[in-house]
Amino acid sequence: MKYYKEYLLKNGKTLIVRSPEENDAEEMINLVNLIDTESKYLTREPGEFAYSAEDEKILINKRDTAENILWTVAVIDNEIVGVAETSYNNRKNRFRHKGHFGIFICKKCWGMGIAGKLMLSHIEWSKQQNLELLMLEVVDTNQRAIDFYKSFGFEIVGTVPHGMKYSDGTYADEHTMVMHLTGSINSDAGYIYTY
Structure with a gap:
């Protein structure tokens, strides 16, 4: 599904939220590989992302035509x-009413409001799809992300003990969070959006 929206960030820069295109494949792979080294909270260890640029192009085209994916x-x-x-x-x-959400931002751009704008775009789209719930998983030690999700109305509804196992043999618990897509949500800028 094609998507395009522009936002003005707190620092005055323009953020474009759009569907990826084939010519983004290499840059997206590089971003994933970078982020995998910047955060221990994602589902992959550094070096585990095994897509080639050609694989990524196929995925971009497949998701671009899917009605159930943004x-x-x-x-x-x-x-x-x-x-x-x-x-x-x-x-x-029986499952048509709930969506699953995931997000990552490179570390140099944390705190700029990008995640909040991405979240707003995805909430807006989810409402247009008549979804009632948005779900996500987050590592229990990622308090920054948990607080961010809570600011939009997500709630922790369950925890999987040892839901993530790291290559060094240590574990982290994994929370499932859910947002009901009715009522008001808070943005990272402190505004309240009502849907």
Whole structure:
């Protein structure tokens, strides 16, 4: 599904949230590999991302035509600095009402408001798809992310003990968080958005 929206960030820069294009494949792979080294909270160890540029192009085209997936990149000054995805099961009516959300931003862009704008874009799209719930998983030690999600109305509804195992043999618990897509949500800028 094609998507495009522009936002003005707190620092005066323009953020473009848009669907990825084939020519973004190499840059997206480089971003994923960078972010995997910057954060211990993601699902991959550094070096585990095994997609080639050709694989990524195929994935971009496949997701671009899917009605049940919104995959977006965050672009500042012609550089992709983040990625977000929301998807839902459109084949099973009993699960058609809930979407799954994921996001990552490169470390140099943390605190700029990018995640909040991506979140708003994905919430808006989810509402247009008539979704009732958005779900995500987050490592229990990632308090910054947990607080961010809570500011939008997500709540912790369960925890999987040892849900993530690191290559050094240590574990982290994993929270499942859910947001009901009715009522008001808070943005990272302190505004309240009502849907």
